[in-house]
Amino acid sequence: MDININNVVGDYSTFKGDPEFLLSLINKYVKVDVLKNVIYAGYVLAIDPEQYSIVLMVLHGDSYSRVLIPGHAISNVTESTPSSDIKPWLNTSHINTEDVSRRKLMIISWFRKNLLPVSESSDNIILGNAIILPPYGPMDICTDNLMVANQIRDIIMKMPDDYGPL
Known part of the structure; x- marks a missing residue:
């Protein structure tokens, strides 16, 4: 190899x-x-x-x-x-930019519904000292505070699958 x-x-x-x-x-x-x-x-x-x-x-x-x-x-x-015989582990071909944009709007709307101060910075969602990166899933939280990351993850996980931005 x-x-x-x-x-x-x-x-x-x-x-x-x-x-x-x-x-x-x-x-x-x-x-x-x-x-x-x-x-x-x-x-x-x-x-x-x-x-x-x-x-x-x-x-x-x-x-x-x-x-x-x-x-x-x-x-x-x-x-x-990686050498040519190593296949990429992350298959991004199934990630649609339209779906990511929709997910971003859903997350922002969900945070606002829960009365959390949320803002945007380019492709990122800013929530206090935490940044949520695309594709905005529960594992895409960047912060140096583990407690904050867990709380944000819990809030995202509680968002219904059929939730739509208001």
């Missing part, structure tokens, strides 16, 4: 305080060096804002599995290009 290195990120501990950088790693193919010279390669699914653990989607045979790498064990992160 050949990996062409595009961007060497370097020492992970220096980037822990940079949430924008950590967010930029989501859905990217990376190599993660951990203790005892073990290297994991896969697509970044999530990064824990508290412990800085990384959840990778690692290819095993024909399917992907999730691997949780504890933040304290990570020494380096390197952004890479």
